[in-house]
Amino acid sequence: MESEKVVEKRVVIQNKLGLHARPAALFVRTANRFKSEITILKGKHKVNGKSIMGLMMLAAAPGSHLIIRIVGPDAERAMEEIEKLIDQNFGEEASET
Amino acid sequence: METLHGIPVSPGVAIGKALILHSEDSFIVSKTEIRPDEIPKEIVRFEESLTKTRSELFGIRKKIAQDIGHEHSDIFSAHLLILEDRTLIEDVFSKIKNENVPAEYAFSVVIQRYFHAFAQIDDEYLKERVADIKDVARRIMQNLRGEKKDSLMHLKDEVIVVSHDLSPSETAMMDREHVIAFATDIGGPTSHTAIMARSMEIPAVVGLDRISKEVSNGDMMIIDGNRGIVVIDPDPLTIDRYGREERRFVELVTELDKLKTLPAETLDGYKLQLVANIEFPDEIPSVIAHGAEGIGLYRSEYFYMNRTDLPLEQEQFEAYRNVAEQLAPKPVVIRTLDLGGDKFLSSLDIPQEMNPFMGWRAIRFCLARVDIFKAQLRAILRASVYGNLKLMYPMISNVVELRQANQVLEEAKKELREAKIPFDEKIQVGAMIEIPSAVLISDILAHEVEFFSIGTNDLIQYSLAVDRVNEKIAYLYEPTHPAILRLIRHTIDNAKKAKIWIGVCGEMGGDPAMALLLLGLGINQLSMSAFALPKVKRAIRAVTFKQAQEIASRALEFTTGEEIKRFAEAKLKAVTPELFEE
Numbered sequence: 013m014e015s016e017k018v019v020e021k022r023v024v025i026q027n028k029l030g031l032h033a034r035p036a037a038l039f040v041r042t043a044n045r046f047k048s049e050i051t052i053l054k055g056k057h058k059v060n061g062k063s064i065m066g067l068m069m070l071a072a073a074p075g076s077h078l079i080i081r082i083v084g085p086d087a088e089r090a091m092e093e094i095e096k097l098i099d100q101n102f103g104e105e106a107s108e109t
Numbered sequence: 110m111e112t113l114h115g116i117p118v119s120p121g122v123a124i125g126k127a128l129i130l131h132s133e134d135s136f137i138v139s140k141t142e143i144r145p146d147e148i149p150k151e152i153v154r155f156e157e158s159l160t161k162t163r164s165e166l167f168g169i170r171k172k173i174a175q176d177i178g179h180e181h182s183d184i185f186s187a188h189l190l191i192l193e194d195r196t197l198i199e200d201v202f203s204k205i206k207n208e209n210v211p212a213e214y215a216f217s218v219v220i221q222r223y224f225h226a227f228a229q230i231d232d233e234y235l236k237e238r239v240a241d242i243k244d245v246a247r248r249i250m251q252n253l254r255g256e257k258k259d260s261l262m263h264l265k266d267e268v269i270v271v272s273h274d275l276s277p278s279e280t281a282m283m284d285r286e287h288v289i290a291f292a293t294d295i296g297g298p299t300s301h302t303a304i305m306a307r308s309m310e311i312p313a314v315v316g317l318d319r320i321s322k323e324v325s326n327g328d329m330m331i332i333d334g335n336r337g338i339v340v341i342d343p344d345p346l347t348i349d350r351y352g353r354e355e356r357r358f359v360e361l362v363t364e365l366d367k368l369k370t371l372p373a374e375t376l377d378g379y380k381l382q383l384v385a386n387i388e389f390p391d392e393i394p395s396v397i398a399h400g401a402e403g404i405g406l407y408r409s410e411y412f413y414m415n416r417t418d419l420p421l422e423q424e425q426f427e428a429y430r431n432v433a434e435q436l437a438p439k440p441v442v443i444r445t446l447d448l449g450g451d452k453f454l455s456s457l458d459i460p461q462e463m464n465p466f467m468g469w470r471a472i473r474f475c476l477a478r479v480d481i482f483k484a485q486l487r488a489i490l491r492a493s494v495y496g497n498l499k500l501m502y503p504m505i506s507n508v509v510e511l512r513q514a515n516q517v518l519e520e521a522k523k524e525l526r527e528a529k530i531p532f533d534e535k536i537q538v539g540a541m542i543e544i545p546s547a548v549l550i551s552d553i554l555a556h557e558v559e560f561f562s563i564g565t566n567d568l569i570q571y572s573l574a575v576d577r578v579n580e581k582i583a584y585l586y587e588p589t590h591p592a593i594l595r596l597i598r599h600t601i602d603n604a605k606k607a608k609i610w611i612g613v614c615g616e617m618g619g620d621p622a623m624a625l626l627l628l629g630l631g632i633n634q635l636s637m638s639a640f641a642l643p644k645v646k647r648a649i650r651a652v653t654f655k656q657a658q659e660i661a662s663r664a665l666e667f668t669t670g671e672e673i674k675r676f677a678e679a680k681l682k683a684v685t686p687e688l689f690e691e
């Protein structure tokens with residue numbers, strides 16, 4: 013029996029255009045590879061990290077702070093992969109600001 | 110009969126029956142209730158509509174990849190992810206279960222919540238994505254309703270497609286043989302609808318606001334893609350008038366086809382160069398079909414609009430090279446970046462101005478942002494070895510700007526020489542004459558360049574102090590105002606003295622009566638929209654140069670713009686009665 017884990021991290025979006033369609037699609041594809049529930053919080057907004065519509069609606073501009081909360085058996089691995097994506101600016105240029 | 114005004118984005122006239130693709134109302138569903146035992150059936154129905162939509166999108170993606178190329182088919186990947194969106198699907202399921210409503214209603218409420226939320230976002234790029242979501246949502250809705258889709262795929266009769274908007278997935282599946290025009294509620298010159306219409310060479314008017322709601326299937330309508338006019342349910346007189354215009358246009362094009370290889374030459378052998386204005390490379394086939402001898406104005410602004418990043422030198426180089434190669438050995442004049450005024454840019458942060466037409470725009474902007482300017486100049490220079498390219502600077506108001514611009518050009522040339530990148534060392538450089546001060550010092554400016562191009566639209570606006578987008582004072586916008594003719598004559602005379610060539614690239618050159626005047630004043634080149642070329646060529650071939658000179662000098666004796674206009678039109682009618690009605 014796998015154990016339920018809760019991982020939570022604060023991240024800053026730093027790619028040039030923020031979390032627009034292409035990075036959101038990448039995020040969602042990565043998130044969907046894991047069993048855990050992935051929730052993204054931005055201010056008072058809370059969306060499912062496996063939903064492209066939800067993620068795009070957050071309209072996370074460069075510099076926005078997000079909280080990523082992952083609950084489930086593969087939470088740690090999921091967080092690792094997602095952090096990597098954000099650290100690498102979704103393969104885009106970094107914002108100048 | 111009702112007349113609507115929109116933005117003309119693809120020239121020509123079409124008369125035919127409307128086919129409504131969709132209006133904005135597609136997502137409005139009235140609420141009905143279902144029995145609790147019907148809930149599982151509704152859930153299955155919704156799932157089936159998603160499956161069906163997915164296989165449709167795969168089909169379209171495959172067709173686009175075959176027809177156009179893989180890079181274009183990639184835009185449907187985001188579409189497909191939307192279909193798999195768990196939050197969206199769960200929301201619809203729970204609405205069906207909790208409220209006892211059919212799948213159509215549940216989906217319409219959920220999806221409209223998303224549309225609404227997206228509309229609130231203060232981010233132009235994301236707002237545009239709403240179009241993709243709507244495209245997918247519309248397909249799901251049509252599948253739920255069991256509606257026939259891709260109604261544009263197998264058409265029996267010719268139709269005018271009327272829609273709120275047109276998406277790439279819709280135009281990709283269109284039966285091109287039977288679609289004769291487009292009319293849409295939204296869109297601009299760079300919208301997908303506009304680009305598609307130009308490449309299909311059919312007339313299109315966009316930005317009509319409510320056309321998709323005001324027209325019904327089968328309604329008779331006229332699309333005037335030259336003027337941006339749509340007539341719904343036209344009376345017989347109007348149909349007749351447009352019908353004649355269309356026939357005359359076809360006759361003229363047929364006639365011009367015979368003249369295509371002949372120059373625009375007067376009866377006594379004076380040659381004028383007739384060239385076309387373009388904004389997008391996809392207009393080139395039409396330009397060539399209309400017998401243009403080159404391109405007199407290639408607007409380069411579209412690179413900078415509707416995007417969030419700056420275009421790279423390489424991207425511009427490839428586009429310029431493509432245009433140069435397609436036209437070679439015919440000349441192509443590229444106007445360097447003319448942003449500001451009525452042309453906004455999305456990639457650069459330019460503050461709103463009180464008086465943008467007189468503000469930080471065109472060459473003023475370029476000289477302040479040498480990085481952007483030099484990247485464009487390098488791209489033009491690199492492309493110059495692939496054809497016959499020339500470049501010109503817009504909005505020159507004094508000689509210092511011209512010298513500074515040429516200085517940046519020299520730096521760009523030096524960099525390329527050092528990097529051993531080839532370019533045309535003798536590339537011609539011109540100045541646009543569109544500000545009265547430039548006209549008055551055109552003798553000074555002529556020493557710095559190889560040609561002049563008079564931009565009549567702005568010259569009229571600045572000389573007569575008439576904002577050309579203000580309808581209340583539109584009557585003051587007179588190309589035949591005596592002051593305008595004097596300014597043009599002055600510029601031409603100074604160009605002749607300095608032995609440089611001179612052209613006109615505003616709307617004025619595309620009017621056959623005005624073309625005769627300009628010919629008489631000694632202009633060397635007229636650049637206009639491709640569709641105007643046949644008429645102008647016809648007019649020029651109907652007079653002697655001496656006649657045109659007489660028309661011009663007589664015209665300059667009148668005291669009002671109205672008199673000059675009537676006089677020039679009467680002269681045109683005398684030599685080419687076939688260009689007039691009746």
